[in-house]
Amino acid sequence: MKTIKILCGFGVALLVLVYALVDVKLNENRMFTQLFRQVTAVPDFLDWNSVTQNMSALGRCKLVTAPQRTPVDLRIIVITYNRPKAALRLLDSISKAHFEGDSILLEVWIDMSRNGKVSQETVAALSNFRFSSGECHIHVHKEHVGITGQWLHVSNYSYFINVFLLNLMNSLRILL
16 A cells, blocks of 8 residues: 555656646747747848947947936946046956846946046047946046046935945956
């Protein structure tokens, strides 16, 4: 009698396992069917110019006007002034980091000169930088704030809750 109970127990466990495998396969098939429908709904031709434009813009830093309230796991803030090479060196060292799938927002804040002008060389260099680990936003201060003003401004993120901030100056380099 004990042997029959054990065999019945194994039989039930085997049935549960088979059911789970069949259920997984059915869900996979539904997923592939939905993907196939989406792919086949695309027109037969692609505008190659739009594809290459979208690919070339992929991962590039975007010039934005206001801080985004995007929920992220880590917000990295870089402050810079008129030093495109130093800023690019820092961004390059950040881009080599492995973030283990966390959502990352890289923000670069550029200060204006005392006469109210921004370094176009810095803006152009940073706009062409590609950050593959998340989003990258470039902000230009509306007026000259100086290094103290930059630290105070970018540290004033009281509206971000449960966000890790990492403020970096462009003269730094991250060694991995």
